[in-house]
Each structure stands twice: as structure tokens, then as C-alpha cells.
Amino acid sequence: MLKKSPLAPAAMPAMPPVRGVRIATKNSGIKYKGRDDILLMAFDAGTAMAGVVTKSKTRSAPVEHCVDALKAGGAARALVVNAGNANAFTGRAGDVAVTRTLEAASAALNCGQMEVYVSSTGVIGQPVPEMAIANCVTSLAGELKESGWEAAAVAIGTTDTFPKYATRSARIGGVDVVLNGIVKGSGMIAPDMATMLGYIATDAAIPQPFLQALLSRAVGRTFNCITVDSDTSTSDTVLLAATGKAGNAAPEGPNDPALRDFKRALEEICAELAHMVVRDGEGATKFVTVRVAGATSEGAAKQVGLAIANSPLVKTAIAGEDANWGRIVMAVGKSGARAERDKLRIWIGGVEITANGMVVEGYDEAPVAAHMKGQEIDIQVDLGLGRGKATVWTCDLTHGYIEINADYRS
Amino acid sequence: MLKKSPLAPAAMPAMPPVRGVRIATKNSGIKYKGRDDILLMAFDAGTAMAGVVTKSKTRSAPVEHCVDALKAGGAARALVVNAGNANAFTGRAGDVAVTRTLEAASAALNCGQMEVYVSSTGVIGQPVPEMAIANCVTSLAGELKESGWEAAAVAIGTTDTFPKYATRSARIGGVDVVLNGIVKGSGMIAPDMATMLGYIATDAAIPQPFLQALLSRAVGRTFNCITVDSDTSTSDTVLLAATGKAGNAAPEGPNDPALRDFKRALEEICAELAHMVVRDGEGATKFVTVRVAGATSEGAAKQVGLAIANSPLVKTAIAGEDANWGRIVMAVGKSGARAERDKLRIWIGGVEITANGMVVEGYDEAPVAAHMKGQEIDIQVDLGLGRGKATVWTCDLTHGYIEINADYRS
Numbered sequence: 001m002l003k004k005s006p007l008a009p010a011a012m013p014a015m016p017p018v019r020g021v022r023i024a025t026k027n028s029g030i031k032y033k034g035r036d037d038i039l040l041m042a043f044d045a046g047t048a049m050a051g052v053v054t055k056s057k058t059r060s061a062p063v064e065h066c067v068d069a070l071k072a073g074g075a076a077r078a079l080v081v082n083a084g085n086a087n088a089f090t091g092r093a094g095d096v097a098v099t100r101t102l103e104a105a106s107a108a109l110n111c112g113q114m115e116v117y118v119s120s121t122g123v124i125g126q127p128v129p130e131m132a133i134a135n136c137v138t139s140l141a142g143e144l145k146e147s148g149w150e151a152a153a154v155a156i157g158t159t160d161t162f163p164k165y166a167t168r169s170a171r172i173g174g175v176d177v178v179l180n181g182i183v184k185g186s187g188m189i190a191p192d193m194a195t196m197l198g199y200i201a202t203d204a205a206i207p208q209p210f211l212q213a214l215l216s217r218a219v220g221r222t223f224n225c226i227t228v229d230s231d232t233s234t235s236d237t238v239l240l241a242a243t244g245k246a247g248n249a250a251p252e253g254p255n256d257p258a259l260r261d262f263k264r265a266l267e268e269i270c271a272e273l274a275h276m277v278v279r280d281g282e283g284a285t286k287f288v289t290v291r292v293a294g295a296t297s298e299g300a301a302k303q304v305g306l307a308i309a310n311s312p313l314v315k316t317a318i319a320g321e322d323a324n325w326g327r328i329v330m331a332v333g334k335s336g337a338r339a340e341r342d343k344l345r346i347w348i349g350g351v352e353i354t355a356n357g358m359v360v361e362g363y364d365e366a367p368v369a370a371h372m373k374g375q376e377i378d379i380q381v382d383l384g385l386g387r388g389k390a391t392v393w394t395c396d397l398t399h400g401y402i403e404i405n406a407d408y409r410s
Numbered sequence: 411m412l413k414k415s416p417l418a419p420a421a422m423p424a425m426p427p428v429r430g431v432r433i434a435t436k437n438s439g440i441k442y443k444g445r446d447d448i449l450l451m452a453f454d455a456g457t458a459m460a461g462v463v464t465k466s467k468t469r470s471a472p473v474e475h476c477v478d479a480l481k482a483g484g485a486a487r488a489l490v491v492n493a494g495n496a497n498a499f500t501g502r503a504g505d506v507a508v509t510r511t512l513e514a515a516s517a518a519l520n521c522g523q524m525e526v527y528v529s530s531t532g533v534i535g536q537p538v539p540e541m542a543i544a545n546c547v548t549s550l551a552g553e554l555k556e557s558g559w560e561a562a563a564v565a566i567g568t569t570d571t572f573p574k575y576a577t578r579s580a581r582i583g584g585v586d587v588v589l590n591g592i593v594k595g596s597g598m599i600a601p602d603m604a605t606m607l608g609y610i611a612t613d614a615a616i617p618q619p620f621l622q623a624l625l626s627r628a629v630g631r632t633f634n635c636i637t638v639d640s641d642t643s644t645s646d647t648v649l650l651a652a653t654g655k656a657g658n659a660a661p662e663g664p665n666d667p668a669l670r671d672f673k674r675a676l677e678e679i680c681a682e683l684a685h686m687v688v689r690d691g692e693g694a695t696k697f698v699t700v701r702v703a704g705a706t707s708e709g710a711a712k713q714v715g716l717a718i719a720n721s722p723l724v725k726t727a728i729a730g731e732d733a734n735w736g737r738i739v740m741a742v743g744k745s746g747a748r749a750e751r752d753k754l755r756i757w758i759g760g761v762e763i764t765a766n767g768m769v770v771e772g773y774d775e776a777p778v779a780a781h782m783k784g785q786e787i788d789i790q791v792d793l794g795l796g797r798g799k800a801t802v803w804t805c806d807l808t809h810g811y812i813e814i815n816a817d818y819r820s
Contacts, residue, residue: 058743089739091768124736229722312639320816326534333468358501406730
């Protein structure tokens with residue numbers, strides 16, 4: 001792996017098994033040498049799968065299959081992920097490679113092809129050998145075991161500078177359940193190499209339609225609230241598998257009060273994984289939290305937050321440790337959401353900077369400048385118009401980003 | 411001025427006078443020393459003004475006044491532009507400074523306040539002394555002359571590395587007319603310092619509503635098709651004054667065939683000025699033309715073109731001279747416009763790269779790699795869906811951009 005990001009977590013958790021989930025990894029020989037780059041995850045019969053995928057109009061063949069499988073009911077017995085080749089923009093050949101992988105997993109695990117989920121991440125536009133992934137699946141099926149979440153996180157990585165995984169526990173109606181998750185990517189830092197892929201598994205028993213509702217809500221507030229450089233991959237995918245092995249009573253709907261603690265845990269694990277992606281943003285030296293309140297709706301708040309978090313001017317100011325609040329005013333203005341100059345309030349590091357359409361009287365930049373020198377930057381905006389609020393996370397835009405992306409040869 | 415951009419035009423045109431337009435510039439003492447930083451342009455009675463301004467929701471007091479003056483009918487006798495202080499996000503004090511400037515121009519030129527147009531560019535959020543601009547207007551009114559377009563271009567500049575001006579001639583119903591234009595800015599490279607302001611004047615006689623229609627159309631295909639870093643200023647303004655001194659017969663409407671040559675000249679001068687802004691993009695080393703065809707509409711084509719031109723990944727690949735067409739596929743996919751993988755065709759430097767959802771057979775990267783080493787990069791995309799087309803211009807994203815924007819202290 002590359003040099004570890006300065007924003008990487010200081011410690012990583014020990015990962016318990018998830019009942020009903022087995023794991024195997026190996027080297028596929030497709031691109032990388034000396035490291036595992038393919039993951040097979042097998043689920044016991046009765047597992048439900050929910051998923052959220054990229055909105056890109058040029059999404060890859062594996063993503064198209066996941067969408068079909070989810071539409072077919074979201075039953076799940078297997079997940080296959082390879083790193084090094086995205087099998088994206090590979091035309092008919094890409095579709096064939098996916099079919100061969102589905103056939104192999106279906107035969108090895110004795111399940112339907114629509115119970116198999118696939119993801120590929122890596123270089124775009126290079127045909128993947130038709131049987132390369134399929135052959136690995138056949139051999140991995142004999143090596144499945146309950147442990148190995150950390151190895152799974154390593155196997156799906158590409159330009160990641162550290163493996164990303166998290167775990168949570170929750171209670172549903174008096175029954176303990178566990179949630180494990182792995183993720184790879186550092187934003188859509190390069191369509192070639194750094195799609196975001198996230199996989200979460202739980203032993204909770206939750207019917208598929210409810211599981212989908214819970215995942216969509218959690219992703220909307222976590223994975224879809226992070227941005228590294230505003231670019232969107234052809235392959236971004238987040239999947240959530242529920243094996244049901246914990247034996248909790250089935251909830252009556254996504255709003256069943258029995259699910260309250262599970263929802264908390266799901267949003268927490270999604271947030272932790274999403275934040276790790278930002279913390280591995282290419283060239284990132286600062287982790288930035290943008291909190292927006294007072295918007296006309298939650299959607300408008302997110303729009304303002306993303307406009308700030310995606311602004312190259314805001315991100316370069318943060319890299320330069322410059323308390324340049326004028327750039328935040330600019331970003332709010334261009335977001336497209338309703339805003340009024342004289343109601344807009346801005347805080348950096350908890351210090352109020354603007355009110356009544358101008359800088360506050362006696363504004364002292366010293367504590368703000370000190371805050372900008374830290375690794376964790378906090379920007380807060382109140383539009384003063386309504387009750388809509390949202391939080392968005394990003395990193396700064398540095399020379400490191402240019403180096404990695406300008407100097408990388410396809 | 412800063413070190414001249416490597417993309418600056420090799421030669422600049424000689425600027426003829428425009429009948430009915432007089433110019434004066436001086437140093438205001440507000441920010442800069444040793445250079446003129448305030449411009450007064452006076453128009454003879456009977457001049458019509460059209461304008462297009464920023465869509466920002468936090469736009470400055472001067473922009474708000476221009477919008478009001480255009481709404482009031484668009485008669486014009488004066489234009490006042492100062493560089494160094496944007497008078498943006500300055501609350502009530504900013505409104506008062508604008509009022510004082512209008513009063514001064516109205517008294518000096520014996521005209522109505524709604525016939526005076528004002529622009530300010532520079533630092534955001536610093537109150538401008540109430541009378542600073544007004545006092546300059548009073549003294550400049552005694553120094554107006556017909557020449558001085560080059561000096562006017564210099565006076566409105568901030569971080570510009572070269573003054574930007576252009577001229578064209580056209581015929582309307584057998585009568586020769588001239589169009590002169592000046593512009594400043596290098597995209598919204600910093601709300602503090604680099605708003606885009608453009609001013610064009612012609613001696614043609616064109617009624618205000620028709621003039622507005624012509625300008626809106628030309629700006630939509632030129633100034634609104636350039637991007638440096640996707641950020642939008644609180645002050646962006648383009649104004650077009652028509653003095654009527656050429657004495658051509660008034661056209662019957664914006665689609666009058668007599669205006670065909672004038673439209674060509676207007677779009678050309680707008681394009682030339684807009685391209686100069688891109689050529690002065692901070693840190694720019696390559697000028698990039700993105701041509702999109704085959705979209706479902708002109709709007710959809712522009713959407714795809716801007717998604718490509720704004721993508722940090724595409725722009726860093728160009729900086730790195732990397733023929734990374736996968737990033738173009740990604741940008742098309744995320745644009746939001748309709749696209750189909752298998753219909754998408756991509757050319758770089760005139761060489762076809764993709765067709766049928768994959769790279770073309772026998773694709774040879776050598777000529778494309780050679781093209782990427784040049785200063786003028788040509789990207790062409792055909793979506794294969796309809797007849798909509800658009801052209802967008804941008805520059806590459808380099809270490810220079812980060813340096814200028816991260817290391818600049820507010």
C-alpha cells in the first residue's frame with residue numbers, strides 16, 4: 001500500500017464474526033502481485049440484500065447486474081469483488097465476464113445467479129479475461145471461513161493507503177445483533193483506481209424491503225454526504241446483507257420501534273466507513289465537517305453543504321490554513337439553494353464570523369486561524385430561513401491531489 | 411501584474427474608438443499603488459444597455475443595482491468599475507457606497523442614477539470608504555476621451571496576468587459598426603480577487619430589448635461556456651452598450667436578417683474575451699476545447715461539456731499530459747444528461763478512441779499522447795442520441811492553481 005494517510009484512524013477495531021457469513025480471499029493474477037485482490041463472501045440461505053449504487057449513466061456491467069439482482073427480490077448467497085480491473089466500459093466482453101462469474105459462483109455455492117452480487121474496481125476500459133474471476137471463485141469456495149474481515153478489507157483495496165473496516169452491535173427486541181462493514185476508496189479520486197465500494201453484513205433478521213429502506217436512509221446521510229473531489233465513479237456500490245441468524249423477531253416495518261437501536265448502529269457504521277474514505281482522500285491533510293442549518297429543507301441544506309465541500313476555492317483555502325470565509329459566502333451563493341445575504345451566519349471552529357450581511361463587529365481572526373492549523377476543521381453555516389439541516393464531510397485540496405492524479409499514467 | 415500566463419495571446423489588437431463612448435481611468439487609492447484601478451466610461455445620450463449577471467444568491471450591492479437599472483429600461487450614460495475591493499458582503503455600508511457613486515456620476519454627467527452602471531471587484535467583506543469611489547468619479551468626469559480602451563482593460567484587472575481586450579467590425583444594412591470589448595478575471599478563481607467582469611460597447615443602433623436578446627444568446631454560448639474551477643463569483647457581470655452613433659436603420663427585432671453579421675461579430679468578440687479569461691486561468695498550462703455533439707438538446711450538450719470541463723480528474727489528467735479517456739467516460743456518466751454507454755464516442759486530438767461501449771480496435775495511443783503534450787487540447791464527444799451540440803472551454807488543473815489559492819492569505 002501507499003504511504004498511510006496522516007488522517008488515518010490511530011487504532012482499528014477487532015472484528016467479530018457475523019453469523020451466516022463466511023469469507024475467503026486470494027490473489028487473482030489479474031493485476032496485482034504479492035497481495036490478495038479478490039474476495040468471495042458467502043451467505044447462508046435466507047439472507048436478504050439491500051443496495052445503493054452510483055447514479056452514473058455509464059455504470060459498469062457488474063453494477064448493472066447488482067441492480068437486476070436487487071430488483072429480482074434481493075435474495076443473497078454470494079458476493080464477489082475483484083480489485084485491479086473495473087470491468088467498466090468494456091462493452092460486450094465485460095458482460096460476458098460477469099456472466100461467467102455468476103455461473104461459477106452459482107455452481108460452487110449451489111444457488112441461483114440472481115443470488116450472486118459482483119463488484120469490480122480498478123482500471124477502466126481494459127477487458128478482463130473472461131474466466132479470470134470465475135476460476136478464482138471456484139477455488140475460493142473451498143476455503144470459506146467465519147473470520148477474515150480485515151483480510152477482506154485489504155483484498156478490495158486499490159489506491160487505499162489503509163484498510164477500512166468497522167463493527168457495531170445493537171439490540172432488536174432484546175436480541176443482540178452485530179454489524180460488520182468494509183469499504184474501499186478515497187472518493188472518486190480516479191475512475192481507474194478508486195471507486196468507492198462498501199459492504200456491510202449483519203446477523204439481524206430484517207425482511208428485504210425494510211432492509212432497503214433502512215440502508216437508503218443511512219446512505220443518504222453518510223456515504224452520500226461525503227465528497228473528495230465531486231467526481232462520481234462508474235462503479236460506486238454499497239450493499240447490506242442480513243442473514244437473520246441472530247433470531248430476532250421480524251420487525252413489522254422500517255419504522256418499527258424495535259429497530260431504533262439497529263438504525264442508530266447502521267447509521268454509525270455507515271458514517272464511520274464513509275469518514276474513513278474521506279480520511280484517505282488523495283493528498284488530504286485535513287478532515288472537514290460542514291454543518292448546515294436553517295435551510296428550507298434537508299435537501300437544500302445538503303445542497304449548500306456539498307457546494308461548500310466541493311468548492312476548489314474553499315478546499316484550497318483550508319489546505320493553506322486560511323480562514324477565508326468570503327469563499328464560504330461565494331459557495332453558499334452558487335449552491336442554487338435559497339439564501340439571503342443578511343440572514344446568513346458563518347462559524348469556523350465555533351467562532352461566529354458573519355451576521356447581518358457582513359463580518360461581526362470586533363471579529364478576531366486569531367482563534368479561527370489557530371483552528372485552521374489543526375487536522376479537524378469545523379465549518380458551520382446557518383441560512384436563517386427554516387429548519388432544514390445536514391452535515392457533509394470532505395478533505396482539503398492539496399498539491400498531493402494534483403501529484404497523484406496528474407502524474408498517474410493510465 | 412503577475413508573471414504572464416504561458417497561454418496569453420501572442421499579439422493584441424489596436425483598439426479603434428467607438429463613437430459615443432469616452433473613457434477615463436485613474437488610481438483610486440483604495441488598495442493598489444502605482445497603477446490605475448478605477449474606470450469611468452461615459453456614453454452619449456440615447457445609449458441602450460443590456461446585461462447578464464451572476465446567478466449567485468449572495469451577489470454584491472453593485473450587481474443588485476445593475477439588475478435594477480436594466481429592469482428600469484436599460485438606458486445608459488455611465489459605467490463605473492473599481493478594482494481592489496468587491497464591495498460584496500459588506501451589508502448596509504456597501505449599499506450606501508453604491509448610492510454615493512450613483513449620485514456623483516449623475517451630477518458629473520447630468521444624467522439619472524438609473525443610467526449609471528457600477529461594478530466592483532476585489533476583496534470580499536471589507537467595507538469600502540463611503541466616498542472613495544464617488545470622489546474619483548467626479549474628477550474622472552473632467553478627463554474623458556475617446557481613446558484608452560487598453561488602459562481601461564488594465565484598470566479593471568486584479569489577479570489578471572495580462573490585460574484582455576478585443577475588437578470587431580460588422581455591417582448592419584450597409585452601415586459599418588464597431589464593437590470593442592474588455593474583460594477581467596481568470597474564472598472565479600477567488601471571490602476575493604477574480605470575479606469576471608466584461609464590458610462591450612458598439613456604435614450600432616439597436617433598441618434595448620433586442621440588444622438584450624442578442625447579448626443573452628451570445629453570453630450563453632461564450633462566457634457561460636467557460637469554466638476554470640466551477641466556482642461562481644458574487645459579482646460576475648457582462649454589459650453591452652449600444653450608442654447608436656453609427657446611424658444604421660433600427661432593426662425590426664433580434665431576428666432581423668440585417669443583424670446577421672452583427673450577431674456573428676458579437677459572438678466572436680464574446681468568445682475571444684471569454685477565451686482570454688480561460689487562458690489566464692490560475693496555473694493554467696493548457697487551453698482545452700470540449701466539443702459535445704449528439705445530445706438530446708443544446709442544454710444537455712452543455713451539461714455534458716461542463717461536467718467534463720469541471721472534473722478535477724479530467725483537468726489533472728490533462729495537466730499530466732495523460733490521454734486518460736476513462737475519466738471522460740466517468741464525467742459523461744455523472745453529468746446527469748442522458749447517455750448510453752454503447753453509443754458514446756470519444757475523440758482526443760481528432761483520434762477516435764471509443765465506440766460500441768469500449769475502446770476501438772487497434773487503438774494507437776501514440777498520436778493522442780503527442781497531442782496531449784501540446785498547449786491546445788481538443789476533446790470531442792458524440793453521445794449518439796440527438797442533434798444537440800455545444801462547445802465548452804477550460805484549462806488544466808495544476809500545482810500552480812493550488813499554490814495561488816492555498817498560499818494566498820485573505
